[in-house]
Amino acid sequence: MGDYFKSQSSYSNTFKHKNSKFPIRLKPLKNELLSSWLLREAYAHYMNPPAFISLYFYNFDRHIFHRDIDLVGINENFIKQLVSKTYYKKEDFLGMTLKSYEGYLFINLNKSNRNLFILQPRFRKGRAIKKAIRFCPLCLKESKEQYLKKYWRLSFSTICLKHKCFLYDNCPECGEVFSPNKRKYDIKEYHCHKCGFSFSQSPIKYVSKLSSGFKNIQKINEILESGVFIFEGKPILSIFFFPILKQVLRFLYFYNFRTIELLNEESHLLNIQLPEEKNKKKRFLEDLSIKEHYILFTVAMEIFKSKDSFEKYIKDNKIGFPFLNRGIEYIPFWYDELIKQFSNKHYFPTDEEIKSAVKYLKKKGIKPSYKKLSKMFDCYLDKRRTVEL
Ligand SMILES: [Zn+2]
Ligand SMILES: [Zn+2]
Structure with missing residues (x-):
């Protein structure tokens, strides 16, 4: 009899939680990712994230962290429940997702496919098996409460512009892929779930003062933030620039159009070489390493410094007209103007x-x-x- 009542009351308790607001409602931090905020919420309630989700949400189970929460916040229903549990608005939550890059990085985010310059995770048993998020050890160290930033999901975020050092996407101690949701909930700091290494203690690899990377990566960030790329004194919407930037990355990486001095200089500074045609295993640009991304974006931005630098690159590499617009879904007018002389x-x-x-x-x-x-x-x-x- 007693048992019967006990189970009844715990049953209704479960639903009570599903209907109620979170007792603790943390303020999202600057540029924080939705998943990072959710993790902080769970730990603030002294719960592990899967238990927290199944206690407070209807129709979502603990496996939610095996999905890319940060793409669009799972779905409308999940966002609706988040709104009902806090004092925040739908826009506040969507602003913490990658959907907020719509109109800046791409026109529309594609929920079921790859998105331009977005690192895409893959999970196995809740563990990240593909590098899809990076971190800056010094950013982790300096914030009172460690959290993850939205732009650490972007492939050109290779260095921290504040601390002028390289980001990491794996454990410097044992090499395990950075898997933010896998950690002991009683440890406040982000750490490796495999060896326990605390990521804020990672060795700092500063960007060389001789490299053009800092200024060029900074430039990409400015374009993303303002939504405008200034080329030859004329403003171009960033959504019409980024796909063309990707085209030049393809030239450099996949087509081996590599005659440009800066590429040698940057490779030399970092002591790495882009792989030759034969041993290229990576099918997608998003799968490259942080340092490869750093070099490619640095060099590609240099090519788009001016009309002259672009033309010189095309001529030096003897890139034929068919290559220039191959594979681009929509050829923007400014680029069409730029390349028509090569036809x-x-x-x-x-x-x-x-x-x-x-x-x-x-x-x-x-x-x-x-x-x-x-x-x-x-x-x-x-x-x-x-x-x-
Ligand atoms: Zn930093
Ligand atoms: Zn480790």
């Missing part, structure tokens, strides 16, 4: 011309393809730039 022909075949070429090929018994058409017209054609085959 042999200043015209593009009309739909009619392409249709007759297709007819011609078919007549000859040849299956038409964009590759064949590109060759015929001596310019790069694909389904975005021409008719359906």
Whole structure:
């Protein structure tokens, strides 16, 4: 009998928590990531994060930390519950997610696919197995309460602009991937769940004064913050600049267009070489190491210093016109203007011309393809730039 009442009351207690506000409501810190704030909330309640989630939320279980909470805050329902448990607004929470980069880094965030310059996590049994968040040991050390910053999820965040040192994405002691939600809840500091190393004690690797990295990475951050890239004195919306910046990273990394002095200098300073074509294992730019990212972004920004530096890079590497816009979903006007001088022909075949070429090929018994058409017209054609085959 007694047991019956006991289970009844604990049952209703569970729902009481699901309906109530958090007893302790922490203020989000400057540039804090949503997951970081949630973790702090859980620890402030002396609970481990999975237990905290299952106690306070409807329809969400403890596995929530095995998902990318910071992309959009899981979903509308989760954000709604967060609002009901605090005095904060929906916008406050969305501002702590990567969705807040919409209109600055990309037009719309893609929930189910990769997003430009965003490091994407992968989990196995709640443990991060892919490097998707970085930290600055000195930032961790100096804040009263350790927390994670939103921009540590971006691939160009390779150094701390405040402390002028490199960020980390793994444990300097044992190499384990940084997995923020895996820690002993009675230890306040971020530490390695495998060996216990406290990350604020990581050795500081300062950026060399001889490197152009600091000023160039700073420049990218300014563009992200202002939403504007100034090129040749003209403002360009950052959402139309970042995809083109990525294009130049691809030239440098995947296509081996590496004739540029700064690349040698920066590689020499860091004592690393970008891998040659044959032993490139990484399929996506987001998968590269912090130092590789640092070098690539530093050099790419140098290329976009001026029209002259861009043209020199294209000429020195003999990059053909088809490469310049290959794989770009939408070619912004400013870039189209910049590259059109490299096109042999200043015209593009009309739909009619392409249709007759297709007819011609078919007549000859040849299956038409964009590759064949590109060759015929001596310019790069694909389904975005021409008719359906
Ligand atoms: Zn720092
Ligand atoms: Zn470790």
